[in-house]
């Protein structure tokens with residue numbers, strides 16, 4: 548098709564964003580294709596242009612280059628505004644040594660290289676999908692939308708000493724929970740920034756009744772909160788939070804948690820939302836100012852080898868990951884809102900991939916591409 552002068556002028560005035568696209572293994576490329584169709588539509592209807600750089604990662608990268616994270620892939624990510632990640636791994640690579648496996652060999656080095664210290668996982672239960680939630684219907688009626696902000700690079704998973712040693716004739720295991728004030732400040736700022744664009748409520752999780760870490764966590768979060776007078780702050784001990792999330796999920800907005808507690812609570816929140824195929828995730832680095840971060844965006848689920856290659860995976864989590872990317876790395880809030888709304892409308896209109904299909908009246912079972920088509924038609 549030839550390009551008119553008008554098209555050329557429009558193209559020239561478009562703001563360009565570079566995105567590294569790492570589709571990976573299993574259902575990764577299948578769901579990524581739908582996410583790319585969605586951002587392509589955003590681009591044709593707005594003054595932004597997405598320059599995509601497709602690179603190898605995970606098992607397919609091992610097969611082709613012997614490395615789960617080839618240098619070329621890392622260079623591409625360094626030169627991009629954000630990383631859109633699919634999923635990696637599968638039975639083919641499970642017998643490799645742990646550090647050479649797709650997940651450990653690609654995801655952890657990417658997080659480390661880019662200092663991705665903040666993990667944001669929205670747990671969204673759409674009003675018309677509440678029957679997918681294992682929670683009592685009256686507790687989730689109308690759905691809910693909770694954002695878990697988990698500290699990802701500190702705390703007990705990384706503190707030293709970390710060892711198993713002989714002591715007094717028996718083995719002793721030691722893990723050390725360490726948090727610096729600066730680490731708590733920066734993750735709290737992410738949570739409060741996020742709350743400002745949502746319902747302005749942060750629930751901070753700790754164990755201040757037992758752990759020194761909890762006392763510092765609570766004091767530091769209070770200090771950060773003073774810079775966000777519009778945001779309401781609530782503190783919960785982690786054991787109570789685990790119960791309250793099940794009892795009253797609709798009352799939460801942003802949940803801010805240290806690494807260990809966030810690891811556990813974000814999985815609980817994914818479970819109460821109902822479907823893995825609907826849940827997106829992002830890992831963010833240092834703030835770039837104006838509420839923007841460099842980040843990596845991916846579905847919460849894995850490569851789903853049991854359904855890979857059949858064209859039936861749910862593309863919503865990947866598309867919602869792209870929406871998070873527009874929101875947190877590119878500052879394209881209206882476009883992100885438009886994508887989120889299109890998915891909500893598609894679900895409301897009854898379109899269901901196999902993972903969320905229950906045979907309910909007014910719904911129809913669709914495959915990956917048909918779900919993508921329906922979302923595009925609602926965008």
Ligand code: NAD
Pocket residue numbers: 574578633634635636637638650654823824825845846847848849850851852853854859860861862864902
């Ligand atoms: P999984 O998330 O891949 O699958 C769990 C279940 O959820 C499966 O039944 C799967 O079919 C279903 N599922 C997941 N996403 C779906 C979607 N979009 N649509 C429909 N159904 C969906 O977890 P697993 O089976 O434990 O792991 C499979 C592989 O993925 C392993 O190799 C694991 O290491 C890897 N993995 C990768 C990541 C990542 O890339 N970030 C995360 C988790 C697991």
